[in-house]
Amino acid sequence: MALQVGIVGLANSGKTTLFAALTGTGAQAVGKENVGMAAIPDTRLAQVAEVVHAKKVTPAAIRVVDVPGTGAQLLGNLRQVDLLLLVLDAWSGTRDPQEDYETVMLELLAADREHVERRIERASKQAKSGDAKLKADVENLETLAAHLENLRAVSELGADVEIPPELELLTIKPLHRIVNGPEGIDLKLESELAELPEEEARAFRDGESALAEVVRALAEELDLITFFTAGEKETRAWTLRRGSTALEAAETVHTDIARGFIRAEVIRWDDLVAAGSHTEAARAGKQRLEGKTYVVQDGDVLNVRFNV
Ligand SMILES: Nc1nc2c(ncn2[C@@H]2O[C@H](COP(=O)(O)OP(=O)(O)OP(=O)(O)O)[C@@H](O)[C@H]2O)c(=O)[nH]1
Ligand SMILES: [Mg+2]
Numbered sequence: 001m002a003l004q005v006g007i008v009g010l011a012n013s014g015k016t017t018l019f020a021a022l023t024g025t026g027a028q029a030v031g032k033e034n035v036g037m038a039a040i041p042d043t044r045l046a047q048v049a050e051v052v053h054a055k056k057v058t059p060a061a062i063r064v065v066d067v068p069g070t071g072a073q074l075l076g077n078l079r080q081v082d083l084l085l086l087v088l089d090a091w092s093g094t095r096d097p098q099e100d101y102e103t104v105m106l107e108l109l110a111a112d113r114e115h116v117e118r119r120i121e122r123a124s125k126q127a128k129s130g131d132a133k134l135k136a137d138v139e140n141l142e143t144l145a146a147h148l149e150n151l152r153a154v155s156e157l158g159a160d161v162e163i164p165p166e167l168e169l170l171t172i173k174p175l176h177r178i179v180n181g182p183e184g185i186d187l188k189l190e191s192e193l194a195e196l197p198e199e200e201a202r203a204f205r206d207g208e209s210a211l212a213e214v215v216r217a218l219a220e221e222l223d224l225i226t227f228f229t230a231g232e233k234e235t236r237a238w239t240l241r242r243g244s245t246a247l248e249a250a251e252t253v254h255t256d257i258a259r260g261f262i263r264a265e266v267i268r269w270d271d272l273v274a275a276g277s278h279t280e281a282a283r284a285g286k287q288r289l290e291g292k293t294y295v296v297q298d299g300d301v302l303n304v305r306f307n308v
């Protein structure tokens with residue numbers, strides 16, 4: 001499952017505009033949820049692809065979810081995301097971004113409170129059986145709800161309150177702000193440029209999209225590393241949580257490859273580029289054979305030998 005980012009913000013702040021800019025999908029219907037993939041820009045990928053004369057080059061991607069509002073129910077659709085992107089209107093001249101930030105934080109808190117209360121209702125029914133563990137769970141949830149009732153951030157909670165991870169509270173997710181306007185990122189412009197071919201867009205802004213930096217920052221915040229598979233048919237970048245093994249990398253690529261995993265041939269991307277080919281890199285002693293438990297490093301080029 002790809003990592004997911006959820007877009008939040010007040011009405012008309014530019015959420016869907018950001019979604020279009022990130023996914024390069026152009027204008028979206030208003031008032032509905034949008035789901036798409038945002039490529040993670042990585043300059044190493046093109047260099048690796050060139051070495052193997054790849055016919056197809058595929059960047060790594062993050063899943064992006066855009067909900068059309070801030071009500072508790074809509075925000076509930078963001079419970080599964082790993083990180084929130086908060087859009088603040090600094091373009092219309094009619095809003096105060098700091099004030100809007102605080103408003104959205106309160107909306108998130110209110111959505112969490114409602115969510116915990118519903119959980120309490122369900123849990124207290126089950127606790128009627130007299131099970132001590134269930135009763136303790138309910139008490140814990142009630143303390144949490146009382147805290148949220150006072151509109152206090154979950155981060156201020158003492159160690160005596162447990163936050164069950166399956167609650168997927170919005171207010172404990174990492175949050176990244178985007179100021180939509182001249183002092184931040186011009187999302188409207190970026191959404192229009194996202195529809196142009198990459199070179200044209202680059203020429204227009206004289207460089208990379210400001211969003212590229214944002215996406216890379218997100219990947220870092222999510223503690224992702226990138227590895228590559230370098231084939232002539234397709235060369236591709238993939239993300240993994242830092243600390244993942246070669247077997248987990250194989251699973252990301254294909255479950256069959258993981259099932260039949262024998263060994264992984266590993267070359268650092270820059271060693272491959274410097275050598276000019278897999279054969280030359282191997283000859284120079286830059287290729288290693290690793291087993292299932294090898295911890296994949298950022299920039300590794302992996303070729304998994306497998307048998308099914
Ligand atoms: N000029 C300008 N207009 C913008 C900018 N960002 C968004 N807009 C416009 O503002 C309107 C609303 O933008 P959306 O991206 O749909 O806003 P939203 O946050 O998705 O709105 P809801 O889904 O209704 O909550 C659209 O007409 C956009 O074209 C910007 O940076 N500059
Ligand atoms: Mg929208």
